[in-house]
Amino acid sequence: xxxxxxxxxxxxxxxxxxxxxEGRDPNRTAVAVCSGPGCLAYASGKVFDRFKVELxxxxxAEEVTLAQTGCHGFCERxxxxxxxxxxxxxxxxxxxxxxxxxETTLRGGGIVERLLYKGEDGLPVQKESDIPFxxxxxxxxxxxxxxxxxxxxxxYIARGGYTALVKAITTMSPETVIAEVxxxxxxxxxxxxxxxxxxxxxxxxxxxxxxxxxxxxxxxxPGAYMDRGILEGNPHSVIExxxxxxxxxxxxxxxxxxxxxxxxxxDNVLYALEVLREIGLLGxxxxxxxxxxxxxxxxxxxxFVSGESSALMSAIEGRVGEPRPKYIRTSIxxxxxxxSCLNNVETWANVPLIINKGADWFKSIGTEGSKGTKxxxxxxxxxxxxxxxxxxxxxxxxxxxxIGGGIRDDKEFKAVQTGGPSGGVIPEDMLDxxxxxxxxxxxxxxxGSGGMIVMDKDTCMVNVAKYFLEFLSDxxxxxxxxxxxxxxxxxxxxxxxxxxxxxxxxxxxxxxxxLMMKECALCGLGxxxxxxxxxxxxxxxxxxxxxxxxxxxxxxxxxxxxxxTIDKEKCIGCGKCMKVCPVAAITGEKKSPHKxxxxxxxxxxxxxxxxxxxxxxxxxxxxxxxxxxxxxxEEAANE
Amino acid sequence: MLGKLAxxxxxxxxxxxxxxxxxxxxxxxxxxxxxxxxxILEHVSxxxxxxxxxxxxxxxxxxxxxxxxxxxxxxxxCMGTACHVRGAERLLERTSKVLGIKPGQTxxxxxxxxxxxxxxxxxxxxxxxxxxxxxxxxxxMEDIRRKADSCE
Numbered sequence: 001x002x003x004x005x006x007x008x009x010x011x012x013x014x015x016x017x018x019x020x021x022e023g024r025d026p027n028r029t030a031v032a033v034c035s036g037p038g039c040l041a042y043a044s045g046k047v048f049d050r051f052k053v054e055l056x057x058x059x060x061a062e063e064v065t066l067a068q069t070g071c072h073g074f075c076e077r078x079x080x081x082x083x084x085x086x087x088x089x090x091x092x093x094x095x096x097x098x099x100x101x102x103e104t105t106l107r108g109g110g111i112v113e114r115l116l117y118k119g120e121d122g123l124p125v126q127k128e129s130d131i132p133f134x135x136x137x138x139x140x141x142x143x144x145x146x147x148x149x150x151x152x153x154x155x156y157i158a159r160g161g162y163t164a165l166v167k168a169i170t171t172m173s174p175e176t177v178i179a180e181v182x183x184x185x186x187x188x189x190x191x192x193x194x195x196x197x198x199x200x201x202x203x204x205x206x207x208x209x210x211x212x213x214x215x216x217x218x219x220x221x222p223g224a225y226m227d228r229g230i231l232e233g234n235p236h237s238v239i240e241x242x243x244x245x246x247x248x249x250x251x252x253x254x255x256x257x258x259x260x261x262x263x264x265x266x267d268n269v270l271y272a273l274e275v276l277r278e279i280g281l282l283g284x285x286x287x288x289x290x291x292x293x294x295x296x297x298x299x300x301x302x303x304f305v306s307g308e309s310s311a312l313m314s315a316i317e318g319r320v321g322e323p324r325p326k327y328i329r330t331s332i333x334x335x336x337x338x339x340s341c342l343n344n345v346e347t348w349a350n351v352p353l354i355i356n357k358g359a360d361w362f363k364s365i366g367t368e369g370s371k372g373t374k375x376x377x378x379x380x381x382x383x384x385x386x387x388x389x390x391x392x393x394x395x396x397x398x399x400x401x402x403i404g405g406g407i408r409d410d411k412e413f414k415a416v417q418t419g420g421p422s423g424g425v426i427p428e429d430m431l432d433x434x435x436x437x438x439x440x441x442x443x444x445x446x447x448g449s450g451g452m453i454v455m456d457k458d459t460c461m462v463n464v465a466k467y468f469l470e471f472l473s474d475x476x477x478x479x480x481x482x483x484x485x486x487x488x489x490x491x492x493x494x495x496x497x498x499x500x501x502x503x504x505x506x507x508x509x510x511x512x513x514x515l516m517m518k519e520c521a522l523c524g525l526g527x528x529x530x531x532x533x534x535x536x537x538x539x540x541x542x543x544x545x546x547x548x549x550x551x552x553x554x555x556x557x558x559x560x561x562x563x564x565t566i567d568k569e570k571c572i573g574c575g576k577c578m579k580v581c582p583v584a585a586i587t588g589e590k591k592s593p594h595k596x597x598x599x600x601x602x603x604x605x606x607x608x609x610x611x612x613x614x615x616x617x618x619x620x621x622x623x624x625x626x627x628x629x630x631x632x633x634e635e636a637a638n639e
Numbered sequence: 640m641l642g643k644l645a646x647x648x649x650x651x652x653x654x655x656x657x658x659x660x661x662x663x664x665x666x667x668x669x670x671x672x673x674x675x676x677x678x679i680l681e682h683v684s685x686x687x688x689x690x691x692x693x694x695x696x697x698x699x700x701x702x703x704x705x706x707x708x709x710x711x712x713x714x715x716x717c718m719g720t721a722c723h724v725r726g727a728e729r730l731l732e733r734t735s736k737v738l739g740i741k742p743g744q745t746x747x748x749x750x751x752x753x754x755x756x757x758x759x760x761x762x763x764x765x766x767x768x769x770x771x772x773x774x775x776x777x778x779x780m781e782d783i784r785r786k787a788d789s790c791e
Contacts, residue, residue: 224758
């Protein structure tokens with residue numbers, strides 16, 4: 001911002017917005033360097049720094065806007081750099097490429113072909129929106145990221161930011177705002193899918209002197225980072241949504257509860273709030289309308305269960321983030337005993353769009369029961385990992401194969417996991433399921449906050465179920481017995497399964513314990529904790545049976561059940577496996593077949609991964625077969 | 640000693656010396672000292688008029704707090720689902736082997752701490768670990784050794 005001027009009334013805001021928009025040339029060249037979590041990890045900061053230096057040196061700094069923006073989505077090929085207005089998308093950009101981009105594209109108007117995306121047919125794709133990963137998406141909430149510097153309120157306002165807030169507080173009554181959100185059919189994006197409008201209405205109703213609105217940014221699902229992407233990249237969209245909610249519900253104070261593991265998100269939000277206070281969009285008597293509102297940021301200290309509404313509110317009060325029984329909902333008695341409305345980051349970010357474009361527009365996207373778009377973090381064994389935003393109703397197959405490009409290394413697909421530790425796995429024959437709250441729930445999984453973890457044939461479903469239970473066992477707060485002890489008992493059974501000591505009755509035992517937990521646990525975490533296990537038994541029972549009856553792990557993951565061997569016929573004696581083995585269990589002469597000494601092997605899987613894909617001489621066998629082989633063969637006796 | 644407590648007082652005052660700000664205060668203390676020493680917690684207990692067992696209730700509940708000293712360099716291995724299906728467990732084993740400590744431990748010379756985290760939000764790079772501020776995508780033992788050797 002050039003100068004600080006307090007906006008005192010709606011026409012001040014209009015003039016402010018007009019000045020920003022008029023001062024901008026839509027055809028001006030801009031360089032958007034992605035600084036989302038994925039790209040930053042690929043050192044996109046260095047790319048940005050190089051751009052800064054080189055632009056100055058080339059004398060183009062005045063003519064070109066350079067911005068460090070939020071996540072563009074295509075994390076797999078980061079760091080990503082998009083040149084606007086033509087949307088030329090360069091991927092895997094290193095600092096050494098910067099000079100060439102400046103000379104060729106910015107100055108010469110040409111293309112650096114080697115940095116473009118290349119499709120299956122090998123042809124380069126120039127425009128970001130033509131890349132298959134982006135082509136099938138519908139970016140409503142996430143689309144402005146590449147055009148917005150998260151530190152610039154001007155950028156946000158130039159894209160129509162805060163016009164929804166101004167519209168709401170100057171032309172709409174709180175009741176009409178709630179009615180609009182209700183009509184839109186917006187459902188909570190954090191997992192449960194509770195209708196947002198109904199929640200707002202319930203919070204506005206009870207008589208109270210104080211009410212609160214809260215953003216849940218305690219994104220704890222492992223494998224999900226959508227909320228981080230929004231908060232880091234476009235913090236104002238969440239803040240604007242929260243303010244509209246505050247106005248509608250009658251709250252003067254809002255909270256943003258964000259986990260301390262997201263320092264950039266915290267910094268960007270705090271910075272945004274500071275700017276808003278300076279220009280008078282936050283504080284007392286906003287734009288002279290009589291609406292008072294301020295926002296406080298609360299950092300979470302790391303507890304998965306604190307994402308639950310009543311637990312999150314006690315954490316804000318400075319207490320242990322444990323849930324309480326909800327005979328009385330938080331919409332009636334929440335934070336400090338006052339009516340409180342908690343929504344997820346993505347839910348709040350949808351609100352300004354609904355107010356500006358109307359409920360009818362929002363309803364036009366999606367399915368009967370699930371409206372709008374949903375952002376997923378498409379990760380795991382898929383070719384194109386990243387954050388994707390799709391209309392509700394798209395099939396899982398479209399997301400994984402059209403957007404995700406299929407399975408890494410062209411392996412076979414096994415399952416996709418949605419809903420995190422509360423959700424379940426979905427097998428191949430159900431890939432035509434639509435992403436829709438109700439359809440996913442009926443399939444034994446759930447929408448969840450948006451984690452979508454793709455698993456290939458080398459994944460063990462029993463091991464994945466055990467993984468989630470280990471996670472939940474760590475994260476259960478321990479307040480209620482069904483969850484605390486139920487999870488540990490389930491985990492014990494799963495440990496028996498993965499070590500080859502389970503009995504057939506154990507499957508029944510799992511179902512018994514699960515049923516008890518679903519009925520009796522205090523909060524959503526405990527009630528949904530058995531889902532990952534139950535859904536994998538439902539769709540992959542054969543894998544469980546293999547672990548029990550044959551002591552075999554079909555995915556080749558469970559260490560107690562597998563052993564490694566080298567196929568004499570296939571081995572070319574390249575020595576790669578021998579070199580990588582940390583315990584020197586592999587021996588052999590160059591160009592002649594190698595051998596693994598199973599007594600020394602620690603099953604680290606390094607040799608299996610190192611063996612060239614064309615050779616595939618290292619194979620996994622049953623541990624049980626190794627013992628018999630050693631006991632009978634003469635060769636083994638000589639080892 | 641006095642200097643240490645003065646720094647703590649500054650943190651307490653920044654959060655309005657209120658019981659409600661306790662978690663935020665502890666987070667800042669943890670950031671300042673890399674762990675939560677007992678004498679400091681006792682000081683906080685007095686200043687805020689909160690029983691010490693209430694503070695320990697918080698510090699043992701939230702994963703971020705540490706009641707033992709942490710190393711000068713932190714190694715965090717991501718255990719998120721996306722990393723798990725791409726081999727996070729093996730990465731943890733490799734890192735543990737290189738550093739000679741188990742997850743949750745700090746080396747004797749207080750140089751390294753090895754911890755696991757539920758998700759780093761860098762799923763595309765999985766399995767991933769973060770060494771101080773640097774992300775390492777599926778590093779080999781050699782890569783981890785090189786990184787460890789470069790730490791002071």
